[in-house]
Amino acid sequence: MAAESADPTRILVAVNQSTIKGYPHASISRSGAFEWTVKKIIRSNTSGFKLLFLHVQVPDEDGFDDMDSIYASPADFMIMKHRDRIKDSSFGVAGEAWVKKGDPKEIICHEVKRVQPDFLVLGSRGLGPFQKVFVGTVSEFCAKHADCPVIAIKRNVAETPQDPVED
Amino acid sequence: MAAESADPTRILVAVNQSTIKGYPHASISRSGAFEWTVKKIIRSNTSGFKLLFLHVQVPDEDGFDDMDSIYASPADFMIMKHRDRIKDSSFGVAGEAWVKKGDPKEIICHEVKRVQPDFLVLGSRGLGPFQKVFVGTVSEFCAKHADCPVIAIKRNVAETPQDPVED
Numbered sequence: 001m002a003a004e005s006a007d008p009t010r011i012l013v014a015v016n017q018s019t020i021k022g023y024p025h026a027s028i029s030r031s032g033a034f035e036w037t038v039k040k041i042i043r044s045n046t047s048g049f050k051l052l053f054l055h056v057q058v059p060d061e062d063g064f065d066d067m068d069s070i071y072a073s074p075a076d077f078m079i080m081k082h083r084d085r086i087k088d089s090s091f092g093v094a095g096e097a098w099v100k101k102g103d104p105k106e107i108i109c110h111e112v113k114r115v116q117p118d119f120l121v122l123g124s125r126g127l128g129p130f131q132k133v134f135v136g137t138v139s140e141f142c143a144k145h146a147d148c149p150v151i152a153i154k155r156n157v158a159e160t161p162q163d164p165v166e167d
Numbered sequence: 168m169a170a171e172s173a174d175p176t177r178i179l180v181a182v183n184q185s186t187i188k189g190y191p192h193a194s195i196s197r198s199g200a201f202e203w204t205v206k207k208i209i210r211s212n213t214s215g216f217k218l219l220f221l222h223v224q225v226p227d228e229d230g231f232d233d234m235d236s237i238y239a240s241p242a243d244f245m246i247m248k249h250r251d252r253i254k255d256s257s258f259g260v261a262g263e264a265w266v267k268k269g270d271p272k273e274i275i276c277h278e279v280k281r282v283q284p285d286f287l288v289l290g291s292r293g294l295g296p297f298q299k300v301f302v303g304t305v306s307e308f309c310a311k312h313a314d315c316p317v318i319a320i321k322r323n324v325a326e327t328p329q330d331p332v333e334d
Contacts, residue, residue: 043212045211
């Protein structure tokens with residue numbers, strides 16, 4: 001029943017940048033989702049899982065995002081960090097990381113269709129009922145439309161920065 | 168990083184009866200959610216997880232559900248089956264199972280508050296866009312309101328019975 005199947009469970013972790021501060025700042029909630037996955041799902045069974053990190057980059061509204069490509073972008077650094085972690089034998093989970101540009105919910109659903117993960121992990125902000133109206137649309141959309149099971153990791157209110165610009 | 172923490176990951180699996188056929192018929196989609204959890208999450212790491220089976224029984228609308236208690240209900244049998252499975256050393260995952268009566272979404276959110284699982288697994292029917300309007304409210308409600316991460320396991324369309332009464 002609980003015998004290990006041949007193929008590892010493939011987990012797609014969608015990472016985006018801060019919605020308020022904008023690209024290239026990573027959203028805190030997304031790293032929380034990754035840490036949660038390792039701690040609660042993968043645990044010590046590093047050979048049983050494969051991590052797929054999808055970094056979604058939202059293009060600037062004015063269309064001028066050429067500047068970003070001059071710098072080695074923080075998204076690149078995050079991918080390197082994930083790759084380093086993946087290579088780090090003390091972590092030991094197989095993985096891949098890549099970047100796509102566009103509307104996060106469309107990109108995520110498209111990539112789910114393409115890579116067919118066993119499930120998708122998304123971070124979402126743990127906000128009050130009032131704030132909930134304005135956020136969380138990416139995870140709600142994906143829970144409904146992605147072609148695989150979706151788990152949204154809400155952040156503790158205690159971990160929410162006072163200043164939303166820091167998010 | 169991926170070191171096993173002392174406490175196992177506690178997974179609440181909510182099991183309800185068929186919405187159409189009514190209590191005491193188990194919903195097919197719910198057993199799919201359980202099988203998925205074992206295959207894709209627990210895998211061979213049986214000591215890393217604890218399964219909590221919440222069976223939700225919806226009271227008859229007319230209030231006469233005394234008849235049900237005359238029979239050893241199928242819910243009882245399901246719990247016994249889960250308990251047997253839990254005791255079966257070839258499965259080897261620690262677990263508990265219990266029944267609550269009431270509105271599934273309210274019961275589930277209440278039990279999440281009470282037992283504080285690491286995450287909640289729910290089955291949901293894999294239906295077309297038209298049918299989606301009428302179903303899936305339990306998982307959508309819980310994804311929004313439960314005080315823990317929620318993963319909804321959609322059933323393959325191929326596994327959906329032709330006759331909804333069989334569901």
